[in-house]
Amino acid sequence: MRSLTRMAAITASAVTALSAAAAGPAVAVPRTSVDSAGAAPQLVVNGTFAAGTAPWWKSANTAMAVEAGRLRVNVTGGTANPWDAMIGQNGIALAKGKSYTLSFDASASAAVSAVTTVQLADSPYTRTLTKTISLTTASKRFSFPFTSSLGTSAGQVSFQLGKNAGFTFHVDNVSLTETTIPSPTPTATTTPKPGSGPLAMTSGFYIDPDSNPAIWVRNNSGDARAARIKASISSKPMARWFGGWSGDVRAAVSTYVAAADSADKLPVLVAYNIPGRDACGGHSGGGAGSESAYKTWISAFASGIGNRPAVVIIEPDSLGDFGCMDDTAIQARNRMLTYATQQFRDKAPNAWAYLDAGNAGWVAAGTMASRLKNAGVGNIRGFAVNVSNYYPTVQSATYASSVSSSLGGGAKWVIDTSRNGNGSNGEWCNPAGRKLGAPTQVDGGGGTEMLLWVKVPGDSDGNCGIAPNTPAGQFSPAIAIRLIDGS
Template identity: 60%
Template sequence: MRSPGLLRWLSLPLVSLFASCGPAAPEAPAEAPVAVQEAALTELLSNGGFNNGTTAPWWNNASTQSYVESNQWRVDVAANTANAWDAIVGQSGLTLVSGRAYTLAFTARATATITARVTVQQDAAPYATTLTQTFTLDGTSRRFTFPFTSSLSTGVGQVTFQLGGRANAVTVRLDDVSLTTESGSTGSGPVAMTSGFYVDPNSNPAVWVRANGGDGRASRINASIASKPMARWFGNWSGDITQAVSSFVGAADAADKLPVLVAYNIPGRDCGSHSGGGAGSADAYRSWISAFAAGLGNRPAVVIIEPDALAQLDCLPNDSERQTRLGLLRYASEQFRDRAPNTWAYMDGGNARWIGADTTAQRLESAGARNVRGFSLNVSNFYSASESATFGNAVNAALSSRYGYTRQFVVDTSRNGNGSNGEWCNPGGRKLGTPSQTGGGAEMLLWVKVPGDSDGNCGIAPGTPAGQFSPDLANRLIDGT
């Protein structure tokens, strides 16, 4: 482990909205809380408060006119701009470091209700972006905050506000524009505290390879799957959860690597389907998830919180049980925020074709997503990274519009190399996706589902229970058959 990480904040009240149910897939496989100190921040932008009466070094293009009015940046946007980037303002000359955590924040309003876009990107070809967020403005001044981890290392970075794409003229006012990062280190958060993702030596594929060295498939499975970083799933099979979590993150910490963990023990898990089970009561779950967070301590980690628990709200029989589940997820978010300061936790948000983006955003808010780093998508499913990223951005647009904040998201790419054929339970013709990495259209692409572990007694593995490793499934994922 390298340096200490980020401060967590805030929880919010309950909202309930419900839609359809769907599948999940499990994997079989105490430290005291520590005090957190807020790190000193370095401001990367100049003249973000516009207090000197000038706009420099901010720039604008020909479709905009800008000047300072009442210590705010007034931007008059011309009519008849076809694209968002046709009316653009920004600041250039920024240095960005890949893997470092940043926060972009600003206050804004407009003379009409509009949707605008903000980016952090390269100021030169290929103009790669590390943050792209849409947000909605109207006559009410609002504060917008967008945390992100840079996927770029560049000395020619820039922040842009893209305000075009409409027939009518509009005036936008911006103030207190800020891009900050922690001082005194090469980064912050668990990514910067470690030197890559942790390869689990006791994953189901690794255990199978060690036990079946004479099998002709073993070398392929080792090279393509067992030697890659992937998540470890924890549930009611894990025994002493504090010890199990602590042992796993301790081994990763000793190797200076970042472990990925999945908490999968919500009562009524998977609506009683292939991966059914979970804690026996709400009180049992609260004890379990608190002990899980305690096992992390101050060591760096990534945690995926309860795959499918939000998307499956409708499978619960009544509103009382749905409210209970939302409360348990919110409690989980608070435990990770308060007890695991160097963990980035992500509340699961389903997948791109399950629950709509606006409903997903409302459920995330109800479950305490603002307490944690962000949300996860496509866990144990097959949708492409690009489709998942489009959905993630739509969820963030809804979060921004409804609640004035957005969150980072991660995408499970373990089995999405061929995309989805519409089936979720051991479908044929699927393929391994991009191995775990930062960036790639999301904050991270991760192998959350363990490739080769069955989704249940279904599809091309009708005799393999959920969470059990199948070398045939693994081999077919390698070949895409």
Template identity: 80%
Template sequence: MRSFNRVMAITVSAATALSVVIAAPAAAAQELVVNGTFASGTAPWWASANTSMAVDAGRLRVDVAGGTANPWDAMIGQNDIPLAEGKSYTLSFDASASAQVTAVTTVQLADSPYTNTLTKAISLTTASKRFSFPFTSSLSTSAGQVSFQLGKNAGFSFFVDNVSLTETTTQPGSGPVAMTSGFYVDPDSNPAVWVRNNSGDSRAARIESAISSKPMARWFGGWSGDIRAAVSNYVAAADSADKLPVLVAYNIPGRDACGEHSGGGAGSESAYKTWISAFADGIGNRPAVVIIEPDSLGDFGCMDGTEIEARNRMLTYATEQFRDKTPNTWAYLDAANAGWVAADKMAARLKDAGVGNVRGFAVNVSNYYTTSQSATYASSVNASLGGGAKWVIDTSRNGNGSNGEWCNPAGRKLGTTTQLGGADGTEMLLWVKVPGDSDGNCGIARDTPAGQFSPAIAVRLIDGT
């Protein structure tokens, strides 16, 4: 893996290609928390009623009384935290407890009306765990506060160390994109393999020029074999080329519950958790973009309550794995499309599935809504989330918009190729669905199973017919 000391900024040229600009090494982010390691004792941290605190073995120990009614009835915190509206921050810390409890961490105004810009429930056990929460501030204040709300539990001891709050707003192209010189072109995508094996076909040159030479996502599922090795090999190849890979995790049990053409997935909840954990292990510290389980939050209308609860558990687990194991990955939960689930309802589903653990969400995956329609929808979802999430749009087949059909409809067209940035706050436009891959035995490809490449579909997407 190449050294991350080399910092690059990505800019978008007039032709929407990605070019590399070598930037000066970035200055270290300013630390906004004072004495977050407790090396200087407890000051300026404070403790409320029902708590007492002291430094214990190099970390802060907080003894919490039982019998409190609300989380905020027992708190510790630090005031005078400066925040700027619209800027991005990351709150991180190591924490554990003497018993299994749930606490709440916040970044908020220190005084009435105690407006929150970040509120996260944290599940604590006796094993110390690193927590990291990115957010965009909705406040401009010099009177911010970082707090840990520990009440509404039986009596216990809370341990915390290495508390950090830093601004993460930097130049465009920060994060995994800044580590690379553009997006990775998959040499073994379905269209690339078809072109290689059918060089004499009159359609091959057009498909190569318009599709297989472009950056697009690689989908991983049960067909991928040893998932850790498969993901690692793919990300390593991109890393060696100094390019950013886009991956799709697509193996949740009962997937495509409504469409059914792409049904399947892992055999059980435990099998899925093992699989997605290995997926994250395969990426490790290398830069990547991951789309988590297309359709998984759109399918609720075709699932019962027990199935929905299990799905939320699995998706939350997936977000935690990417949060904890892949520090240079931007992961996005799938959030369906502009014509499927109302924005406020989708926002609620995203919250229940752990969207706060990852970069944000993806819209229009494998669908056809225009980039403008998709950005409007995504912006509404983000507003319902309270703001601060990032989103990406699948533009692989949206050049002619949607005609209301989803399964291999006629008259669709390739959309804007993969690029950084987009209208109305969109973080990236990505070819997530592989153009030319069938949606199933339907529409203009009734004899082509889901996921199989069809040169006929590909040419029609090139021509918009």
């Protein structure tokens, strides 16, 4: 997972050293376009570079052109400051106090750091967003939610590329949207039945307009696979995963849950930032830097939900990984998970939270029940099974029922059915021959409270199996089509 490091703002006196060329020419362009998802007005013009480079501008020490559908920027080495080599777009309208998200795909010819900002285009160049981005040769999706401290029609989005050796920067799919504007109400696959909690407060499950498959479909409409992936995957309700890549997690969660709430839909979220994450698998390693940092992060996550309805899956693999951890790490993990359950209980009273409980082929039911109890499952709704795995729904429900019985019979559970249509062949990392499972719905039978697409179908498990060159969490249309076909 990428590292998102906050950079201190440049002083106004330093920024005034920018040349008139760096400030960019004024370009008269309409700024009321709506992105193809219909989610919100798109404030960046020509963020896909399909219309060439205009109205993007470049400063000294750069040269730019469109190459293979992306913007290529050649950056001269030897500059002293990040803003000595930059590209940007002016005329961005911002409203003070409103929430926005800046997103883009970026890579570089070498491992370098750059800075992206949303700021005033002219002196004093006041910034409302400043983020350092770590670039590699692999294109990565960056997304930064923020609340604007500026009210202006003269805003600017910039990429500051100086203070590096000479290199090439590629950027595509640049988007800046006001996330306080809700997405249009999606059609729910299944309507939650009347009852208590979030099911009684909403009219269906939320369809993420910016899931990895949805973004791929929007960006590849000419691909012969796009229509099939849209019909079978991106148009279905699935979970949104949050981790260190989410930036300000309270703002990111709040923005997402608010959009679902405005549409009267129920969102499904995954908290995935525990230190030492994926200790056994290793492909999704990382997480918060310390126990203290995690507690701050998960508290902010719960606060981002607030009183709004939601379903939350807490830390996939966190209780299954004990066999790859020492006693000290296990004790710390139990403290963190217990704290997480307390935060959702106290700060998100209308959210149903479920601790991840592995899958039917991993940890014995009685052992898992003991781990759940030590991790605070009694503070929340229950537990989840089969997250990111392939075991059939009936087998998963049998396992979950045994776990619940070992807990005394009161815990509820949900099952991840995103990829279990053909069951498990014993492999967990991008195995061949798997298939989409039953879509998200209430009452999965056999005591199962909900069937959910927790894992995003088409997202890789790691550099393994049928996708040896696709990192964990990256969407692959080839994997998606194989899940659709069961091949």
